[in-house]
Amino acid sequence: MKRVTIVVPCYNEEASLPQLYATLSSLMESQPAYDWEVLMIDDGSTDGTLSLIKQYSAGDARVAYVSLSRNFGKENAMMAGFDYASGDCLVMMDADLQHPPAVIPQMLACWEQGWDDVYARRTCRGRESWLRKHLSLLFYKLLQRSSRFDVLPNVGDFRLLDRKCIDAMRQLRESERYTKGMYAWIGFKKHEIPFEQGDRRAGQSSWRMGSLFKLALDGITSFTTAPLRISTIMGLVVSLVAFCYMVFVLFKTLIVGEPVQGYPTLILVILFLGGIQLLSLGVIGEYLGRIFNETKHRPIYLVAEKSTRETHTDINSNSKHEQD
Numbered sequence: 186m187k188r189v190t191i192v193v194p195c196y197n198e199e200a201s202l203p204q205l206y207a208t209l210s211s212l213m214e215s216q217p218a219y220d221w222e223v224l225m226i227d228d229g230s231t232d233g234t235l236s237l238i239k240q241y242s243a244g245d246a247r248v249a250y251v252s253l254s255r256n257f258g259k260e261n262a263m264m265a266g267f268d269y270a271s272g273d274c275l276v277m278m279d280a281d282l283q284h285p286p287a288v289i290p291q292m293l294a295c296w297e298q299g300w301d302d303v304y305a306r307r308t309c310r311g312r313e314s315w316l317r318k319h320l321s322l323l324f325y326k327l328l329q330r331s332s333r334f335d336v337l338p339n340v341g342d343f344r345l346l347d348r349k350c351i352d353a354m355r356q357l358r359e360s361e362r363y364t365k366g367m368y369a370w371i372g373f374k375k376h377e378i379p380f381e382q383g384d385r386r387a388g389q390s391s392w393r394m395g396s397l398f399k400l401a402l403d404g405i406t407s408f409t410t411a412p413l414r415i416s417t418i419m420g421l422v423v424s425l426v427a428f429c430y431m432v433f434v435l436f437k438t439l440i441v442g443e444p445v446q447g448y449p450t451l452i453l454v455i456l457f458l459g460g461i462q463l464l465s466l467g468v469i470g471e472y473l474g475r476i477f478n479e480t481k482h483r484p485i486y487l488v489a490e491k492s493t494r495e496t497h498t499d500i501n502s503n504s505k506h507e508q509d
């Protein structure tokens with residue numbers, strides 16, 4: 186019997202969990218051909234999320250959990266999911282039911298046909314502000330233009346991954362994580378399923394504009410060095426223009442002389458060059474900061490407690506070996 190793990194990262198989701206658990210239970214009962222596991226990752230929630238999860242786990246052998254020692258962020262919580270999932274495949278989904286579990290049987294059917302990475306693409310984005318939507322589309326355009334593989338817009342983390350892909354994801358243990366780029370990076374046979382994203386059922390989205398901006402920067406800096414190249418090109422163009430202007434000024438002074446004037450040109454050039462230099466320094470700084478974080482080799486997450494099951498500890502000790 187094939188084992189299917191549903192991984193749900195949860196951060197302060199006590200309001201959504203009862204409905205999620207009810208929906209998943211009925212899904213699992215309707216598909217008895219699979220050996221199901223629901224793996225909930227509590228990402229350092231401060232509300233009753235963990236005790237709810239423990240309650241489900243105690244009453245239902247299919248529910249396993251891993252509780253992180255603090256809030257590490259969704260990207261890191263998902264990594265814990267990849268590490269502890271014991272299934273032949275894994276379905277990653279949000280706790281807030283924005284990812285309809287009704288799509289999962291469709292994903293499984295595609296998996297059975299031999300696809301390794303079955304991802305769901307939103308046909309509508311749910312309730313969202315104009316600014317957020319357009320900034321996000323702009324970000325994907327930038328990333329697609331500058332990297333060698335396709336990071337798809339309107340595709341989130343709702344997807345089914347075969348064991349091959351899970352093992353590949355587990356090797357990508359960088360600390361500044363941009364998981365959507367990693368799905369594209371690992372390759373394998375991908376298949377798309379369209380779905381309609383609903384609105385959050387309960388609670389609040391925990392992503393603020395600031396954290397989305399950080400995620401976008403992580404996405405760009407961890408998958409492309411194009412901004413560094415742009416700085417170089419900008420530097421070259423500006424130097425070339427400056428050189429031509431220098432030759433021009435030199436000859437003009439030699440031929441017609443130069444009365445002391447030219448404050449506007451001078452200040453413009455100084456400001457322009459200063460601006461470009463600061464911008465380039467900032468770009469270098471962004472990369473340097475990430476290199477700094479990466480060189481510390483800290484673990485991506487720390488586990489405070491987990492439901493004790495043989496398979497999970499096995500998997501974890503394997504991953505520790507790999508890290509050593």
Ligand code: UDP
Nearest residue numbers: 194195196228258259262279280390391392
């Ligand atoms: N989440 C998490 N850690 C965090 C933030 C969010 O595990 O620090 C989980 C959250 O519980 C949910 C999923 O990530 O299951 C998506 O979060 P949310 O709905 O807030 O994001 P959005 O749907 O607005 O992208």
Ligand code: MG
Nearest residue numbers: 279281283385
């Ligand atoms: Mg959501």
